[in-house]
Amino acid sequence: MSEARSKAGNRSSDTRERLIVAAEQLFGERGIHAVTLKEINAAAGQRNESALHYHFGSKKALIGSILRQRADVLDTRRSQLLDDLAASGEKPDLRGVVKIAFQPIFELLHTRDGVRFARFVAQVLGDPQFDLPRMTVWGRYDGLTRVNILLADYLNDLPPEVAEQRQRFMLEMAISALAIWTRRHDALKDVAAREFFTANLVDGLLGMLTAPVSAETEAALTPAVKSRGRKTDERKARAD
Incomplete structure (x- = not known):
């Protein structure tokens, strides 16, 4: 009986992974809203059209599952890089911090898994249902949290x-650049x-983060802060 349950569990796990891979591929190629659950089931080789609903419940939940599964692996690697650096007694400079933030995905760019994820996450970035920068700032990911502390x-x-806005820019620019890079035939x-692309991307992100704040930006900052404060107060008032 236990052996039968084990086999059933393995089949369920295999089905789940096939659905994730198929969805990641289709979303990355065509966009989140251009892909139906039926198409994902078919691409995963599932004749039972309810398979995806059984394992995930909805398209949004499926996307969340893909993000968590892939991000867990990437952040484990990011934490390892930070631990290795801490063990050496060295503190990274700002360029080193930026590189560590993206090194885990850089290391996968020569693989189909890495290419597939880079394209997928770029599609999620552009979807208003998901605030990807906010999800990665202070969340469940120890490595990213440590990176953000160093950046701050x-x-x-x-x-x-x-x-804060430049940290969002950093993520948005990097993800977009990575997705575009994966479209190259080679x-x-x-x-x-x-290697040139990833090194130059880190340089570009560093330059954006450290650029002087112009007089124009300083002049626009105060009205923007006041406007955001009013919107926050209005949301609180509606909630009360």
Whole structure:
């Protein structure tokens, strides 16, 4: 009986993984809203059209499951990189922090799994149902939390609103650039081009984070902060 249950559990796990891979592939290629649950079931080889609903319940829950599963693996690697650095007694400079933030996905760009995830997460980034930057700032991911603490320390000379928005820019720019890179016909094979791309991307993100705050931005900051404060007060009033 226990052996039968074990086999059934393995089949269920295999089905779940096939659905995740199929959905990730289709979402990355065509976009979140252009793919139906029926198409995902078919791509995963599931003749039972209720398979996806059984395992995930909804498209939004499926997307959340993909994000968590992939992000858990990436963040474990990110934590390992930070632990190795801490063990050496070195503190990374700001460029090193930015590199560690994205190194786990850089390391997968030569694999079909990495390419598939980069394209998928770029589609999620553009979907208003998911605030991906906010999901990654202070969440369940220890490695990302540690990275954000280091970033906040290095950016503490910037106005808080500027630093916060630039951290969002960093994620949005990196994800978009990674997804575009994977469209190259030689993305999986050209090691030298890939290493140049990732190094230059880190440089670009660093430049964006550390750029001086212009007089124009400073002048626009106060009205923007006041506007956001009014909107927050209005939301609180409606909630009360």
